[in-house]
Amino acid sequence: MDDPSLARALVDAVISDFPDHEPGTRPIHTIGIGVEGYFEASDVAPSYCIAEHFAGQRVPASVRFSNGSGSPEQHDGWNDVRGMATRFHLKDGAATDLIAMTLGEFFVPTVKDFFEFTKAAQQTPVAKESPWRKILDMLRLKIPLNDPYPGQKASGDAGTLVYANKHKFAQLSVFQAGSIGAPVSYVRAAYHAVHTFIVTGSDGVRRPVRFSWKPVAGVRTTDPTQPPVDSYLQEELRERLKQWPARFLLMMQIGETGDALDDPTQPWPAHRIRVIMGTLTLTKVTEDQQAACERISFNPWRLVSGIEPSDDPILHARKGAYEESRQRRGGTACPFNRS
Numbered sequence: 001m002d003d004p005s006l007a008r009a010l011v012d013a014v015i016s017d018f019p020d021h022e023p024g025t026r027p028i029h030t031i032g033i034g035v036e037g038y039f040e041a042s043d044v045a046p047s048y049c050i051a052e053h054f055a056g057q058r059v060p061a062s063v064r065f066s067n068g069s070g071s072p073e074q075h076d077g078w079n080d081v082r083g084m085a086t087r088f089h090l091k092d093g094a095a096t097d098l099i100a101m102t103l104g105e106f107f108v109p110t111v112k113d114f115f116e117f118t119k120a121a122q123q124t125p126v127a128k129e130s131p132w133r134k135i136l137d138m139l140r141l142k143i144p145l146n147d148p149y150p151g152q153k154a155s156g157d158a159g160t161l162v163y164a165n166k167h168k169f170a171q172l173s174v175f176q177a178g179s180i181g182a183p184v185s186y187v188r189a190a191y192h193a194v195h196t197f198i199v200t201g202s203d204g205v206r207r208p209v210r211f212s213w214k215p216v217a218g219v220r221t222t223d224p225t226q227p228p229v230d231s232y233l234q235e236e237l238r239e240r241l242k243q244w245p246a247r248f249l250l251m252m253q254i255g256e257t258g259d260a261l262d263d264p265t266q267p268w269p270a271h272r273i274r275v276i277m278g279t280l281t282l283t284k285v286t287e288d289q290q291a292a293c294e295r296i297s298f299n300p301w302r303l304v305s306g307i308e309p310s311d312d313p314i315l316h317a318r319k320g321a322y323e324e325s326r327q328r329r330g331g332t333a334c335p336f337n338r339s
């Protein structure tokens with residue numbers, strides 16, 4: 001169901017969490033960098049999913065890495081979720097997107113909860129908590145607040161912690177988001193697409209799955225005891241890719257009876273079968289950053305035959321919200337958008 005007024009309200013809600021949002025830019029994941037490379041499916045991939053990019057041939061891919069914040073100020077070294085939006089370029093100019101972030105789960109299970117969460121996440125002035133306050137919080141099993149960074153005046157952390165204390169479903173993601181740190185490189189973080197999708201295998205069997213990217217170079221964050229550096233992630237990627245390519249494995253976790261199929265706040269048991277669906281090789285930072293980063297617009301509903309959305313209401317809400325955001329910021333429309 002496409003509801004333009006809901007899409008507008010969702011984008012407004014996201015913007016309300018970042019008072020310094022600049023019109024013409026993304027309201028969240030604002031700072032980013034576009035890179036390019038190719039994806040090669042694994043030998044087993046086609047038996048699990050008949051989608052074109054899993055058929056075995058090399059498929060060109062574009063990726064936009066981003067910081068999660070909607071602020072135009074770049075604070076690479078701050079604790080923040082990171083994004084990895086991937087476009088697989090298919091035959092005849094068609095495309096499919098996979099949008100992922102460094103949290104394993106999302107904050108809320110429904111659209112109503114999303115509006116309440118964004119209200120709770122609005123920024124309030126930050127101050128360093130006393131050690132006694134931190135100990136008291138820990139004794140009461142409350143997550144202590146992070147100390148503000150030098151120059152940081154406001155944050156949404158206090159509100160999201162209050163929200164998580166009242167809503168059990170938000171606790172896993174709010175805790176992760178509060179302690180995730182900063183990666184040493186955009187290609188040294190694991191990214192999760194969070195929602196359940198339904199894939200069809202070559203035998204016609206439909207399976208509920210969740211996708212994640214695993215960095216071949218391993219996961220590594222910066223030393224939190226050192227002062228944070230505001231700008232290093234883009235330069236690191238430029239220098240790294242000049243020397244050698246960066247690789248990610250695309251993992252697909254297969255759901256079983258009883259797993260949450262329409263709730264992105266619920267993890268699946270860790271022992272669920274994981275299949276390697278292929279390898280993404282990133283070869284260079286794209287020269288035209290206007291096209292590959294600023295103007296490109298991803299949508300989790302840009303899917304191809306063989307991959308269907310689940311009934312997850314958050315996934316459904318994102319379809320219109322991303323399109324609304326694209327239009328507001330003058331992003332490039334995808335002529336092959338089949339959503």
Ligand code: HEM
Pocket residue numbers: 010011014025026027028029032064065066082083084085099100101106114192193194264296297298314317318321322325326329331
């Ligand atoms: C109701 C829930 C959500 C809403 C309303 C929302 C909204 C948005 C909007 C408006 C944008 C900017 C789109 C653009 O201008 O192109 C965006 C970007 C993004 N979102 Fe979400 N989002 C939601 C949930 C999620 C979830 C569950 C994930 C986890 C995978 C996610 C990951 C991202 C990423 C990585 C980007 C940056 C994409 C890029 O590089 O272009 N979002 N989101």
